[in-house]
Amino acid sequence: MMKTRKSRLLLAVAAAGVASLALAGCTGGGDDDGGGGSDADCSEYEQYGTFDGETVELYTTIQAIELDYMVETFDTFQDCTGINVDVVGTQEAETQINVRAAAGDPPELMIIPQPGLLQRLVEDGYVIPASQSVEDNVDEFWSESWKGYGTIDGTFYAAPLMASVKGWVWYSPAEFADKGVDIPETWDELLDLTATLAEESTATYKPWCVGFGSGDATGWPGTDWVEDLVLRLSGPDVYDQWVVGDVQFSDPEIRAAFEEVEKILLNPEYVNGGFGGVESIVSTTFNDGGLPILDGNCSMHHQASFYESQWPEGTVVAPDGDIWAFLTPKVDASSGDAVTGGGEFVAKFVEGEAVDAVQTFMASDTWANLRVDLGGVISANKGLDPSLAKSDLSRAAIEILQGEDTVFRFDGSDLMPAAVGTSSFWTGMNDWVVGTVNTDQLLTFIDSTWP
Numbered sequence: 001m002m003k004t005r006k007s008r009l010l011l012a013v014a015a016a017g018v019a020s021l022a023l024a025g026c027t028g029g030g031d032d033d034g035g036g037g038s039d040a041d042c043s044e045y046e047q048y049g050t051f052d053g054e055t056v057e058l059y060t061t062i063q064a065i066e067l068d069y070m071v072e073t074f075d076t077f078q079d080c081t082g083i084n085v086d087v088v089g090t091q092e093a094e095t096q097i098n099v100r101a102a103a104g105d106p107p108e109l110m111i112i113p114q115p116g117l118l119q120r121l122v123e124d125g126y127v128i129p130a131s132q133s134v135e136d137n138v139d140e141f142w143s144e145s146w147k148g149y150g151t152i153d154g155t156f157y158a159a160p161l162m163a164s165v166k167g168w169v170w171y172s173p174a175e176f177a178d179k180g181v182d183i184p185e186t187w188d189e190l191l192d193l194t195a196t197l198a199e200e201s202t203a204t205y206k207p208w209c210v211g212f213g214s215g216d217a218t219g220w221p222g223t224d225w226v227e228d229l230v231l232r233l234s235g236p237d238v239y240d241q242w243v244v245g246d247v248q249f250s251d252p253e254i255r256a257a258f259e260e261v262e263k264i265l266l267n268p269e270y271v272n273g274g275f276g277g278v279e280s281i282v283s284t285t286f287n288d289g290g291l292p293i294l295d296g297n298c299s300m301h302h303q304a305s306f307y308e309s310q311w312p313e314g315t316v317v318a319p320d321g322d323i324w325a326f327l328t329p330k331v332d333a334s335s336g337d338a339v340t341g342g343g344e345f346v347a348k349f350v351e352g353e354a355v356d357a358v359q360t361f362m363a364s365d366t367w368a369n370l371r372v373d374l375g376g377v378i379s380a381n382k383g384l385d386p387s388l389a390k391s392d393l394s395r396a397a398i399e400i401l402q403g404e405d406t407v408f409r410f411d412g413s414d415l416m417p418a419a420v421g422t423s424s425f426w427t428g429m430n431d432w433v434v435g436t437v438n439t440d441q442l443l444t445f446i447d448s449t450w451p
Helices: 043-048 064-072 077-082 091-104 115-123 130-141 144-149 173-179 187-198 220-243 252-265 306-308 353-362 365-374 392-402 418-433 439-448
Strands: 017-023 053-059 084-089 111-112 158-165 169-173 207-208 298-303 324-329 338-348 407-410
Touching: 053 064, 053 091, 064 084, 064 298, 064 306, 064 365, 077 084, 077 144, 091 115, 091 130, 091 392, 111 115, 115 144, 115 338, 115 418, 130 158, 130 353, 144 158, 144 338, 158 187, 158 353, 158 392, 169 173, 169 306, 173 207, 187 207, 207 220, 220 252, 220 298, 220 338, 220 407, 220 418, 252 439, 306 392, 338 353, 338 418, 392 418, 418 439
Parallel strands: 053 084, 053 111, 207 298, 338 407
Antiparallel strands: 017 084, 111 338, 158 338, 169 298, 169 324
């Protein structure tokens, strides 16, 4: 998610993978770009009020550089309002939120990465409806569909935040040029390209590198593969029926998507360059999954637009740079773009005026522009200035989100009931790639968990 950006703030992340980064309140400071300083213009922040050093915890699964940038977006807000925003990032947040909420120790706010998880937390009585000021911002800056993802049974709870376009295939333009291979325009051409590259497979090199690892959420990158193929093979109507359970995993349309994904992920000649065999997919984190491209140990990596931020400092992400990406190809080259994507939502667990102020700020165009200006992410906020995107890839993703002809569907596992989308679908993908279950057993198992 980055390469050139106006400023960088690299903060230490605790060894356990949990960062609790408190932004100390002060009476001056900040600048128009959100960074610290002594000449903050607080005029646009007056609407949020002023507070005497109140602390609001913002809980999130966001890690590493992305977490650093999240912290930086609050610099001027904190200086002008007096609110200390304590950003706590851990990969275990999605499971630990249940423990904390049940124990009566929830964070004030949480960035929730799945509508399915949001719905479960609402049903459990942990999430509080958003204030009117939050809803007003969402009505102004977001589409009705995005607001709908944060609405449960007619009540608005969570404001959209960042977005991503999934299904990118990351690669090295120089390597493709050296090997004389072209960007595939169809799924069959992608399979042909994979077979061609596999002719050079060795103990260390394979065409693809893949990582499913993500703490308690391990397995979600595998579901992205399947969702891309369901949408491309069977279209949006089948996709919509699938995510609500009207089309089952064992039905022919969904089975066909798994069979196509299997052609790559379960082939030991095709994966997992730089890490080991197929079984290493689960133990490889999604953060590290694409890095062997830089070492020449693999050629392609399937991951969302936000993966841009995972490349090491100094990596040039551009059509003629070190790394670039193309969308997972269509099944039919003559069809329009059909893409899956994701997003995050800010939900409230504790009442408070300072809490409402932070949640309202995060639903604004000001926050969206600050965050995108730092690099590495995009947003579907209608007040976003696309020119602030720091790479060609980010601008391309924004154009896709804004394209009138684009068929866009939210990440399927995020929309499904949590017992499936963030449980059996995730874990089932792990069992599948390590060979614990075959395709028939996998699909039957996931169907059996549908509530």
